[in-house]
Amino acid sequence: MxxxxxxxxxxxxxxxxxxxxxxxxxxxxxxxxxxxxxxxxKIQQFSKPARILNKHIDATGNGPVEFTNAKKQVLRFRLEHHKLQIQHGGIAYQLFYYKNDYLEKIQTFDVNGKLAGEGESKNESGVVFIIEKPNLYLKKKELIDDAEGNIDLKDDTNEKIIRVQLYDENNMPIPEFQPTYISSKIYWNYNVRMYWP
Known part of the structure; x- marks a missing residue:
């Protein structure tokens, strides 16, 4: 018993x-x-409600977190010891805007949720992507997708496929003497959020 x-x-x-x-x-x-x-x-431009898209936080509280919402926005930031990590130039957040699975715009914010400029570049806090030659980009994208991004494409900036417009911390266009273009591969990297400040 x-x-x-x-x-x-x-x-x-x-x-x-x-x-x-x-x-x-x-x-x-x-x-x-x-x-x-x-x-x-803190990021008013990010529509709520939101859900976690990706989270890779290690045991010490370090790593990136991405949220998404019904508007197909993606808000991401990094944690360091369970606290918001401040990136280069005081940037703490990146907000990605998508339409039909194509990246339209990226904005960067400080810890308080205010637009923050990328000091190492042209102090832009926003980048708008304009695909001027969509059919040509689709051909390039297919090559990059097939290689899962692991491909060295010839720099096609001179083909003027994707133009960018930069915006300052007041959300005003940064004046340019001539349009700025980026390569299809760089745009693809931005589209899949390979870039951190």
């Missing part, structure tokens, strides 16, 4: 342990979701 009673007691203890462990996991996930909600709420 004592052996059976001891086994039943051990089973109950194990069940209580697993219930407590599951409860703590739920609290941890809920706290993390609340922390993320505070972070994404």
């Amino acid at each position: 004592n052996t059976i009673s001891s086994i039943n007691t051990n089973r109950k203890l194990i069940q209580v342990f697993f219930i407590c462990f599951s409860f703590l996991q739920c609290i941890s996930v809920s706290a993390q979701a609340d922390n993320f909600q505070v972070l994404i709420n």
Whole structure:
């Protein structure tokens, strides 16, 4: 009888342990979701509600997180020791705007959710992508897609396929003497969010 009673007691203890462990996991996930909600709420241009698209946070609280929403926007940022990491030039967030699976615009923001310029470039806080030759880009995109991005294409900037318009921290166009074009491969990299500030 004592052996059976001891086994039943051990089973109950194990069940209580697993219930407590599951409860703590739920609290941890809920706290993390609340922390993320505070972070994404700082970016007013990002439509809510949102859901996690990708999250690669290691045990020490370091790594990137991406959110998406019904408007096909993607908001991303990095954590460092569970806190928002400030990237180069004071940039903390990147917001990607897509239409029909093509990247239309990227904006960058500081920790307070204000537009922040990319100081190492032309101090732009926004980049709008205009595909001027869509059929030609589709051919190039197919080659890049087939190679899963691992292809060295000849720089096609001079073919004037994709033009960019830069915007400053006041969301005003940065004047240019002539249009700026980028290569199909660079645009593809932006489209799949390979670039960090």
